[in-house]
Amino acid sequence: xxxxxxxxxxxxxxxxxxxxxxxxxxxxxxxxxxxxxxxxxxxxxxxxxxxxxxxxxxxxxxxxxxxxxxxxxxxxxxxxxxxxxxxxxxxxxxxxxxxxxxxxxxxxxxxxxxxxxxxxxxxxxxxxxxxxxxxxxxxxxxxxxxxxxxxxxxxxxxxxxxxxxxxxxxxxxxxxxxxxxxxxxxxxxxxxxxxxxxxxxxxxxxxxxxxxxxxxxxxxxxxxxxxxxxxxxxxxxxxxxxxxxxxxxxxxxxxxxxxxxxxxxxxxxxxxxxxxxxxxxxxxxxxxxxxxxxxxxxxxxxxxxxxxx
Amino acid sequence: xxxxxxxxxxxxxxxxxxxxxxxxxxxxxxxxxxxxxxxxxxxxxxxxxxxxxxxxxxxxxxxxxxxxxxxxxxxxxxxxxxxxxxxxxxxxxxxxxxxxxxxxxxxxxxxxxxxxxxxxxxxxxxxxxxxxxxxxxxxxxxxxxxxxxxxxxxxxxxxxxxxxxxxxxxxxxxxxxxxxxxxxxxxxxxxxxxxxxxxxxxxxxxxxxxxxxxxxxxxxxxxxxxxxxxxxxxxxxxxxxxxxxxxxxxxx
Numbered sequence: 001x002x003x004x005x006x007x008x009x010x011x012x013x014x015x016x017x018x019x020x021x022x023x024x025x026x027x028x029x030x031x032x033x034x035x036x037x038x039x040x041x042x043x044x045x046x047x048x049x050x051x052x053x054x055x056x057x058x059x060x061x062x063x064x065x066x067x068x069x070x071x072x073x074x075x076x077x078x079x080x081x082x083x084x085x086x087x088x089x090x091x092x093x094x095x096x097x098x099x100x101x102x103x104x105x106x107x108x109x110x111x112x113x114x115x116x117x118x119x120x121x122x123x124x125x126x127x128x129x130x131x132x133x134x135x136x137x138x139x140x141x142x143x144x145x146x147x148x149x150x151x152x153x154x155x156x157x158x159x160x161x162x163x164x165x166x167x168x169x170x171x172x173x174x175x176x177x178x179x180x181x182x183x184x185x186x187x188x189x190x191x192x193x194x195x196x197x198x199x200x201x202x203x204x205x206x207x208x209x210x211x212x213x214x215x216x217x218x219x220x221x222x223x224x225x226x227x228x229x230x231x232x233x234x235x236x237x238x239x240x241x242x243x244x245x246x247x248x249x250x251x252x253x254x255x256x257x258x259x260x261x262x263x264x265x266x267x268x269x270x271x272x273x274x275x276x277x278x279x280x281x282x283x284x285x286x287x288x289x290x291x292x293x294x295x296x297x298x299x300x301x302x303x304x305x306x307x308x309x
Numbered sequence: 310x311x312x313x314x315x316x317x318x319x320x321x322x323x324x325x326x327x328x329x330x331x332x333x334x335x336x337x338x339x340x341x342x343x344x345x346x347x348x349x350x351x352x353x354x355x356x357x358x359x360x361x362x363x364x365x366x367x368x369x370x371x372x373x374x375x376x377x378x379x380x381x382x383x384x385x386x387x388x389x390x391x392x393x394x395x396x397x398x399x400x401x402x403x404x405x406x407x408x409x410x411x412x413x414x415x416x417x418x419x420x421x422x423x424x425x426x427x428x429x430x431x432x433x434x435x436x437x438x439x440x441x442x443x444x445x446x447x448x449x450x451x452x453x454x455x456x457x458x459x460x461x462x463x464x465x466x467x468x469x470x471x472x473x474x475x476x477x478x479x480x481x482x483x484x485x486x487x488x489x490x491x492x493x494x495x496x497x498x499x500x501x502x503x504x505x506x507x508x509x510x511x512x513x514x515x516x517x518x519x520x521x522x523x524x525x526x527x528x529x530x531x532x533x534x535x536x537x538x539x540x541x542x543x544x545x546x547x548x549x550x551x552x553x554x555x556x557x558x559x560x561x
Contacts, residue, residue, distance in 0.1 A: 008469075010469075010470050011470075064447075064475065065438070065441075065447075065448050065450070066447060066448075069442070087469050088451065088466075088467070088468040088469040089468075089469075091434050091438075091450070092438060092448075092450050092451075093438070094438075095403070095433075095434070095435035095436075095437075095438035095439050095442075096438040096439065096441060096442045096448065097442075098404065098435070098439065098442075099404060099407055099438070099439035099440075099442035099443050100442045102404075103404075103523075104402050104403070104404045104523040104524055105403075105404075105435065106524065107433060107434070107435065108432065117527075121532070122335075122430065122431050122432055123320075123326050123335060124429065124432065125532060126325075126328075126531075126532065127326065127328045127529050127530065127532070128529070128530050128531070128532055129431075129526060129528075129529055130527040130529075130530070131524045131525065131527065132524065132525040132527060133523075133524055133525075134523070134524075134525065135523055135524075167447070168446075168447040168477070168478050169447035169449065169475050169476065169477045169478075169481075170475060170476045171473065171475055172463065172473075172474040172475055172476050173473065173474045174471070174472075174473045175471050175472040175473065175474070176470050176471040177470070177471045188558055189555070189558075213551070213555070221487070224488075225487075225488065230471065231453070231467050231471065231472065231488065232467075232468075232469060232470060232471045232472075237429065237432070238347075238426070238486070238487060240469070245554065245557075245558050246551070246554045246555070246558075248551070256322075256323075256325065257322070263532060267554055268535070268538075269547070269550065269551065271547070275540070280540075281537065282535045282537070282538075283538050284535075284538035284539075285538055285539060285540075285541055285547065285550045286538065286539075286540045286541070287541050287542075287543075287544065287546075287547045288540060294544055294547075297544040298544050298547060298548055298551075301544055301547075301548035302551065302552070305552055307551075307552055307555060
């Protein structure tokens with residue numbers, strides 16, 4: 001009944017969401033982690049510390065869809081479930097692997113109801129689908145934000161696998177957004193800005209509020225399309241799915257595809273000029289007014305009250 | 310270069326969907342249907358490659374009921390050359406769709422297969438990756454830029470950390486993200502012309518693919534509703550509400 005979980009990583013570090021994925025996968029059986037990376041040592045060492053991990057297996061290889069899929073495929077027969085995060089990597093490789101193994105995958109799992117019963121959102125989260133998977137093997141991606149993280153303090157063994165994986169596609173270049181704000185997908189507080197923020201300079205105000213609260217910063221699709229915020233800040237159906245304790249939406253009217261990305265937020269606060277905006281309607285707390293007046297005052301108030309993240 | 314584009318007919322993305330009270334699914338009768346937005350970006354990318362002289366033929370394929378002809382006609386009006394409808398009234402799983410598309414690809418032998426990255430109804434984001442595996446081609450998902458360089462493509466992908474560029478030897482599979490391009494609205498003369506372009510209709514049963522679903526869908530349910538909140542009157546009130554939330558987090 002064991003589960004293989006692919007670890008996400010970036011810049012040589014394990015993704016902070018991994019502990020949540022281990023917690024999810026552990027509901028199905030003992031969890032082994034697979035790390036595929038050019039320089040896997042530090043990533044594997046971090047993964048070995050997560051409670052519930054049995055073995056960390058390591059493949060030193062380029063990180064293309066083909067090389068990751070081939071690595072997973074060579075291990076797949078030992079496991080009843082092969083899983084990954086519903087991240088840009090997991091979404092890229094799990095369906096490819098599924099077709100190779102002739103298994104219909106179940107992806108974006110937000111709830112595990114039993115050994116082969118899962119809930120996943122459809123229609124941008126406006127409906128939930130409950131499925132039973134009677135196949136002999138399960139191929140899964142989990143939404144990290146839907147699960148509480150596993151503890152740390154483990155010391156699982158790390159094993160290197162000598163696989164030669166090939167890839168027709170070649171990685172050429174990474175274009176990253178330099179930012180020191182917390183990871184959007186796992187942050188406790190997220191501040192989101194809409195197209196009303198008006199400019200990239202306007203977003204610096206949103207970022208400043210983010211810094212005051214130790215929050216991650218996101219944006220709507222319209223704000224990203226307008227060039228005010230980088231693409232990896234996009235929250236919504238086709239961007240990042242967030243589930244913070246507190247989401248503060250600034251100048252966001254609440255298009256359906258944006259609401260899809262924030263349904264997991266425990267509390268939603270809104271700042272908007274329009275009291276009738278869909279996002280204001282679903283907010284737990286709303287303040288109606290001009291964001292350019294409110295946000296600087298809010299930063300001052302929060303600093304005055306000595307709020308510390 | 311020959312391009313195959315797969316398109317899907319879905320509930321229009323501006324429609325607020327309604328879950329049937331009996332839990333059997335989402336109401337689709339009497340609901341406006343249209344081409345999945347991501348598929349439009351795939352069609353637009355293919356047509357632009359033709360306009361740049363980098364592609365010679367665009368074949369568009371859809372799988373679904375007879376009415377899926379409408380989305381094929383939309384693609385033909387945008388500039389695709391001919392269409393294929395793989396007709397079925399059954400709700401097919403993504404793996405089955407990918408297997409049917411692999412059969413079409415075997416017949417058509419395209420250099421490039423373009424798809425939308427996901428359909429906005431089931432939100433699966435599977436088919437391009439599956440088709441790449443079944444046709445043993447390299448893949449570039451979530452594309453925001455496609456550049457042809459000889460017998461290779463350089464594709465920029467939207468990923469969680471930003472963007473990355475990969476090189477793919479042809480033949481290959483690419484799935485389109487929203488910032489790949491701005492899909493055109495076909496002018497009326499193109500819409501009229503589309504009706505005279507070849508459109509082959511072929512029953513899904515003729516492809517020798519097992520169409521039976523693997524998963525059992527128990528129910529479709531609406532998400533939990535959010536209770537309406539309150540409006541505060543001042544920045545100070547908002548600040549104290551935020552402080553209260555932060556204190557609660559720290560208590561955990």
